[in-house]
Amino acid sequence: MQRHAVLHFLLFAAFFSIGAAALGAAVLCGDFVQYCRNKSLIKEAELSVQRLESLNADYNALLGELEKDPDLLKRIARVTLGTQTADPNTAYPKARDRELTVARKALEEEDTREPSEPEIPTWLRRCSEPSKRILLFISGASLILISLVCFTAKPAQEK
16 A cells, blocks of 8 residues: 555656646746847857957057057058158068958958857757647646646545
8 A cells, every 4th residue: 555655656746747847848938048048148248348348458558558659659650541751771561452351351251240149959949839839838737637636645435
């Protein structure tokens, strides 16, 4: 008799827990998908913040150099504005058009990079489909009902 009660309890626990998990997954599936999307957006935002902090640090370093050396503007004006200097003893290398084109394309590809689709697990994507979600809900509720009807304690029989 004791084995019978333990077996009933184990079957009840198994059916009820599986049914509750299926029912919970069906109800919370939309929230899980939104959680995965938010997690992906947070990662992209953190990368963007890191990139902006790096740009700010570079800009602050450049401003610090300009404050230390006021002649720096004269030296970089040739490169920035494209002016020529008349110093005959200095060699000024010229960048080739092909090199500039390759560099420009690389920078444009980096800037036009679209945000990636959030990484949602395959099982969650399948469970979030409306027809499968309804089926999961019905099967979970059925398992809970089966466990309550078939495996609950029966009243003691009087002799």
